[in-house]
Amino acid sequence: MTLHAVLIVAALMFCIGLFGVLTRRSLVSVVLSVELMANAANINLVAFSRFGNHPWGQAMALFAIALTVAEVVVGLALVILIARTHGSTDADVPSALKG
Amino acid sequence: MIPFAVASLVLLGSGVMAVRTRDLVHAVLWLGLALVATAGIYVTMDAGFMAAIQVLLYTGGIVTLMLFAVMLARPDAEAAPNGQLRAALAVAAVFAGVVSVVLRSPDATTGAHIETQVLGAVILNQLALPFEVLSALLLVAMIGAIVLARKKDA
């Protein structure tokens, strides 16, 4: 197991999440896919911590977990709000930002 | 090497399933599996404490939250995914870019075990300020979520 191997697995994970964000229609699924991408980033942090022999990487991963939880909380609250106001959780329905 | 490969395969496989499954409840469960597999990868990287946190807090918290959201929002059946070819091309481009950067960076084969005591000392000494800021952020996020999600006429 080398650093590159871990990083490539994490990159694959990131791309899978990205694909989900780009293709899924339900906002809940989009948040879910974002979780996968954040998870890939965490894997990277832990890998750097291990192969670089430095505790800050793991500490950052812990902080990132906390951040991700906060993001999911707010994100899901927004999803619920959108579901209530638009009557749908389809990502393509809200278009108030359209120029 | 073998445990890492197994964990990676489980991770990627469950990730693909989480992204592809139309049923939201099933997708969330696949996500849970992916997060657990990530914990497995942490174990193979000698980061036991991280693995424990990943399973206890992250997986538990996130999956529970998502399931609640799915049930509260009661989404309609999700429409079919669209723009898959375009998305695949974009993702391939990103993957190629990231891998090219990874392969150009120096590799490392030996790693060191990070003691949990050291990790705790780092978080509560050098990183004390970000730690406290983070706690404030969590509080704000909680209040924000309540404000956003509560019914206006309630």
Place this chain on the structure above:
Amino acid sequence: MSAALLLALPIAMFALLAVCWPLRHTGRFAGMLSAAVAVACFGIAVALFASGRSELYEYPWLVRSGHVIASVGWRLDPTSASMLIVVTAVAACVQIYSLGYLSHEPPKDLGRYFAWQSLFIFAMVGLVVAPNLLQLVGCWELVGLCSYLLIGYWWRKPSAGKAAVKAVWVTRFADIGLMTGIVVLYGATGGFAWDHVLAPQVATAVAALLFVGVMGKSAQMPLHVWLPDAMEGPTPVSALLHAATMVAAGVYLVVRAWPIFHAAPDVLVVMSWVGGVTAFTAACIALVQTDIKKVLAYSTCSQLGYMIAGLGSGEMLGGYLHLTTHAFFKALLFLAAGSVIHATGTNDIREMGGLWRKAPWTAGLFGAGTLALAGIPGFAGFFSKDLLLEELFEAGRYGPLVLCLAGAGLTAFYMTRVMCLVFSGEQKERVHHAHESPFVMLAPMLFLSVPAVAAGWFAGPFAERLGLEYHFSVTPVGGIATIFALGGVGLGVARYGIGQLTWLAWPAAATFLASAPVDRLWAAAWRQGLLPFARAAGWFDRYVVDGLINLSGWVALEGGERLRLLQTGKVRDYVYAAVVGVVLLAAWGAMQ
């Protein structure tokens, strides 16, 4: 006590009247306060002159990296101290006189009038004590502003407003030369001092440009056209600004910047010719005027021409002496003319006559001023004019000398004409109800009549104070001038007093001069030159400058219209944008 007090008192008075409107609206009380300040200024000026002190204070105003570009302050030396006396004396007299002359004005307007008067004293004192040309020009503009405001005092009258605007137009036009001269001076010496030694060409350029400004302010041909119109203002204003002090500022500028002008002999020649022509032509025009103030206005032009011609001889004393004596007797004449107007209610001398029985004091004072202006031996005007002509003669400027001599005769003649038409003869309709002016108007005139008669006797000590020499002597030129003056008076009495010599009327010349040919010339230049240029500039501004600005606005609007299509409002598209960013970042990393 210092010159700073002379600056501080009037500006404080002005600020008080400007800010404290209840005080200003009291009118008469505000005027008394302002007049008291003016009298105090006169006292200070006398004390400063008597002490013979020299002061120089300069506050660095514009400083760039340690180098003082411009400074403000005051310079007290014999030249400025003597001019201060002239300015404050006339100003104090005029303000006291105004209390009587304008007593029927609404209180609000009267307060405004005295606020401007105080501002004028500040500006004029600042001009006189200016330590460098920059401050002098700044105060020059400020007195110009006061002139505009005071000419337009009766602004509800359209002619007064037009006259005020015309004064600004003409003097601003001339100030283009003044400003350019200042800039050239700064370019050559890096400062605004007038006592630098300049290369001959630079001195000529600077002096010529400054002289253009002087021509405007001191109403020299052909830029004199604003001064007769400025008589639309109240008569005390004409006495102070447009006879004694402000119009003399141009002459004073030449006296101050004498080192520059002295180093430019070519400009001096031009000056003596311009002055001579002005002295003669303005005197000719004064012959046919029927408005008593217009006569005095053209007379002022003419006398300013004398000063400029005298300075053009290359000697300073004659012109400067004439400036001081003229300030006194012309202010006296204007105040007396105001008294006449106050008594009869008209400006037209043809409607007057036999006024001396109704207003003997006014008649006597006007007569004293007339004798001084005509250059009758013993009176103030005689000494200064004699010296000035003498200087012209010695410098070999015979052309201007002849013009000035002819002008001297004409001056005596037209002043005698006014005297005879107004005060002697039979009483006309208007004069029946005339009355002598109150004491508050007579007292300042009486005060002014002292220097108007006697200032010339002190020419010797005055010159000594300036570091120059003056001895009175009887010379051929002076004799000729005296003969001309006496002859002018005699002819005037014969023609208008006794009624003989009726052929002395110049009907053709009168018609021509009365139609103000120079005015029409300027009007034509304005119509044919300035207006088309302004129209072209307006077109350029509207279609090129505005076009560029509108184009940039149109580009922003249209660009926005196009770019807003990028904002689809769909989350997915924003993620795609982020993907593009990531790929570009990776590509950039691969390039490294």
